[in-house]
Amino acid sequence: MKEKKTAAYTITPDTGGNRYRFYCDVSGALVCITSPYHADTPEDELMLAWEKEGRQHFNQCQKCGRFIIDAVYNPMVFECTDCAPFEYETRYCKSCGAKIDAGAKERFCPVCKQKLHYEGSG
Numbered sequence: 797m798k799e800k801k802t803a804a805y806t807i808t809p810d811t812g813g814n815r816y817r818f819y820c821d822v823s824g825a826l827v828c829i830t831s832p833y834h835a836d837t838p839e840d841e842l843m844l845a846w847e848k849e850g851r852q853h854f855n856q857c858q859k860c861g862r863f864i865i866d867a868v869y870n871p872m873v874f875e876c877t878d879c880a881p882f883e884y885e886t887r888y889c890k891s892c893g894a895k896i897d898a899g900a901k902e903r904f905c906p907v908c909k910q911k912l913h914y915e916g917s918g
Contacts, residue, residue: 815830
């Protein structure tokens with residue numbers, strides 16, 4: 797497995813540098829938009845934005861290495877819920893992170909309308 801240095805990101809040019817938008821590697825949810833950064837190299841700039849503002853919002857799966865939000869993180873084994881599912885009934889939408897009411901039998905998220913994933917389902 798190649799070690800990931802940051803979560804998925806996009807760059808937006810801004811006055812005084814670039815802003816970085818960091819996304820959950822599993823759900824795709826936008827997690828953080830940084831202040832503008834400028835450094836000598838693009839990699840230095842990315843790492844500066846990641847270490848100062850982005851990293852604190854993510855967990856890293858110890859199995860696959862992806863950076864993920866709490867909603868798709870199994871803290872019992874330090875892995876993403878793709879690598880280590882822990883819910884027989886979903887409690888959070890993996891797409892948008894919305895909380896799902898306990899005992900809900902919906903097949904789709906009431907917020908983003910994406911399919912809900914239960915343990916053992918794809």
